[in-house]
Amino acid sequence: MKTGLMNSTCSSSQSAKQCPLSQNVANSERVLSLLGGGSLLLMGLRRGSGAGLLGVAAGASLLYRGWTGHCHLYEGLGINTAESQRTRPGVASHQGSKVHSALHINRDRQEIYEFWRNLENLPQIMQHLESVTVIDEKRSEWVARAPFGKTLQWEAEIITDKPGEVIAWQSLPGSQVDTAGSVHFKDSSTGAGTELVVSIMYNPPGGQIVTQIAHLLGQDLQTELNQDLREFKQLLEAGEIATNAIAPEPGQIQKPVMFDLKVDKS
Amino acid sequence: MRAVSWHGKEDIRVETFPDPQIVNPRDAIVKVSITAICGSDLHLYTGRIPTMHAGDILGHEFMGEVVAVGHEVSNLQIGDRVVVPFTIACGGCYFCKHDLxxxxxxxxxxxxxVEKLYGHSPSGLFGYSHMLGGYAGGQAEYVRVPFADVGPITVPEGLSDEQVLFLSDIFPTGFMAAENCQIREGDTVAVWGCGPVGLFAIWSAYKLGAGQVIAIDRFPERLKLAREYCKAKTLNYEEVDVFTMLQELTGGRGPDSCIDAVGSEAHGTTLDAWYDLAAEKLLLETDRGHVLRQVIHSCRKGGTVSIPGVYGGFLDKVPIGAAFGKGLQLRMGQTHVHRYLPRLLEYIREGELDPSFLITHRSSLEQAADMYRIFEQKQDECIKVVLQT
Structure with missing residues (x-):
């Protein structure tokens, strides 16, 4: 991507030690750093007070960060937002966030697997998904709700599919977000029902920083996944989602679930 | 509808709320006839249970008439008279299937x-904090009862409301406390706390084969009920040394099983009780553990400690060394009410026990605030309050 900014002369194979100025800030962030740094510097100069001096210093360091594409703080924290250029499938190692959840559902393994295998069912149980459209046997188009009211789109392919055992998928090059996930199914050691292990990796545009901000805003994917799976389990085991409401929400529509939800009360 | 609501520490009000409606297919709406104040409601009253919000409707011991059912509820008819378990359970998960x-x-x-606090979540409860479900409680004219197809039990003709109301909580709770003792014929069981759960635990311990039950409290009226109605030997811990007496009554072995029917607001006269009070005031512990310590200290080697008394948070100075060294078993938890309902209803029907024996106060729902205060301060020999809607 041509941005007109100074490009790092270091190749990616060189380690950070050999090349202290390797780019570790994404280009979009560099532009923001330049703009923010410039205005801080100007404001600081105009004030001239002690606080003004601090502004000058902060502005200068942001300008440096934007110009060189290298951030010492990121280096210290092991963060690199520049690497993700979304040219590879899935999520690169040491990048993104991983969420993980394990649960027992008192239903037959095959029927839970079949529900998951029809990926178009997933938005019914995952609140962060807006839609999944199956393109062919392997590929599908995903739309997710993202922080700040935005949506993210990606194309994913199923990379592993062992009926009744595991489904794994990853995003394809050219996606707005790098993501990969898997669900493992096995018969419960309790003798009834199924044990599920769900793992999802994702690396949103903006990398770690965006994830942290979303976390601060209460949009924590781990909490959301736990709640989604809890409700999925409730639908399958109890036939409904537990609520403490004393009246139906105005305009409440019963969640459409393409699944036989007859509860076994025996 | 009118309902009793929580507004903060020792601030109970009776207010008007919208009537509840059917929300989910397995719901029922129950028009409450009578409801009770539980000893565990006093933990809410004194502000000891976190995640209460102003305006929460209290109460988890209630019964009444079914006035509406969701389309998945086929076992209840409009007009049925039911008692509702205070624990809410779906009937379909691993735990329900295992009678837990x-x-x-x-x-x-x-x-x-609650997962953040406990690792896993127990069931939802009526009227008992947001962490345990945030469900509107039963000290109200109407209640929305979720999973009504597996919880409420229909009451046969010929039994009064007061005779069956306590199936909702305290009778099964006392019974499970005794069952947790794994009593063998002739065993000695000691029960700390002669409140309603303690009294039912005494009765149940005899029912399950105990040879002698020793009851410990300090209120004469409670000790009198334990002695006269439930046939226990009684000890007033303000007058005698409990440990010494228990050893004397068991040939120095200690009781085979001990029941802590007091829980986290234990009162005591010994040094460690004062330690608890001080630690609690300094926010160093959330639960006072004086009774539990004495229970562990007194129980015979290899015996069983059963804890129906409610603990919510963290307990300081638990003598785990004594419990380990004496090879004790500790059994506890909220009551699996559903498990006991048919059996206990049968006892009542057969006339083996009339659970209404411990009711000391009857009043209208509108008087709830006064009743909470009287119950909390143990004024007027108060043991159990029943509110009429």
Whole structure:
């Protein structure tokens, strides 16, 4: 991507030690750093007070960060937002966030697997998904709700599919977000029902920083996944989602679930 | 409708709320006839249970008439008279299928809150904090009852409301406390606390084969009921040394099993009781553990400690060394009410026990605030309050 900014002369194979100025800030962030740094510097100069001096210093360091594409703080924290250029499938190692959840559902393994295998069912149980459209046997188009009211789109392919055992998928090059996930199914050691292990990796545009901000805003994917799976389990085991409401929400529509939800009360 | 609501420490009000409606297919709406104040409601009253919000409707011991049912509820008819378990359970999860109803996986919509504290969530409860479900409680004219197809039990003709109301909580709770003791014929069982749960535990311990039951309290009226109605030997811990007396009554072995029917607001006269009070005031512990310590200290080697008394948070100075060294078994938890309902209803029907024997106060729902105060301060020999809607 041509941005007109100074490009790092270091190749990616060189380690950070050999090349202290390797780019570790994404280009979009560099532009923001330049703009923010410039205005801080100007404001600081105009004030001239002690606080003004601090502004000058902060502005200068942001300008440096934007110009060189290298951030010492990121280096210290092991963060690199520049690497993700979304040219590879899935999520690169040491990048993104991983969420993980394990649960027992008192239903037959095959029927839970079949529900998951029809990926178009997933938005019914995952609140962060807006839609999944199956393109062919392997590929599908995903739309997710993202922080700040935005949506993210990606194309994913199923990379592993062992009926009744595991489904794994990853995003394809050219996606707005790098993501990969898997669900493992096995018969419960309790003798009834199924044990599920769900793992999802994702690396949103903006990398770690965006994830942290979303976390601060209460949009924590781990909490959301736990709640989604809890409700999925409730639908399958109890036939409904537990609520403490004393009246139906105005305009409440019963969640459409393409699944036989007859509860076994025996 | 009118309902009793919580507004903060020692601030109980009776207010008007919208009537509840059917929300989910397995719901029922129950028009409450009578409801009781539980000893565990006093933990809410004194502000000891976290995640209460102003305006929460209290109460988890209630019964009444079914006035509406969701389309998945086929076992109840409009007009049925039912008692509702205070634990809400789905009937379909691993725990419900294993008869562990108070550990239901699916009935707490706020499970994530309590998971942070406990690792896993127990079932939702009526009127007992947001962390345990945030459900509107039964000290109200109407209640929305979730999973009504597996919880409420229909009451046969010929039994009064007061005779069956306590199936909702305290009778099964006392019974499970005794069952947890794994009593063998002729065993000695000691029960700390002669409140309603303690009294039912005494009765149940005899029912399950205990040879002698020793009851410990300090209120004469409670000790009198334990002695005269439930046939226990009684000890007033303000007058005698409990440990010494228990050893004397058991040939120095100690009771085979000990029941802590007091829980986290234990009162005591010994040094460690004062330690608890001080630690609590300094926010160093959330629960006072004086009774539990004495229970562990007194129990015979290899015996069983059963804890129906409610603990919510963290307990300081638990003598785990004594419990380990004496090879004790500790058994506890919220009551699996659903498990006991048919059996206990049968006892009442057969006339083996009339649970209404411990009711000391009857009043209208509108008087709830006064009744909470009287009950909390143990004024007027108060043991059990029943509110009429």
């Amino acid at each position: 109803w108070s550990l239901c996986d699916n009935s707490n919509p706020n499970a994530w809150m």
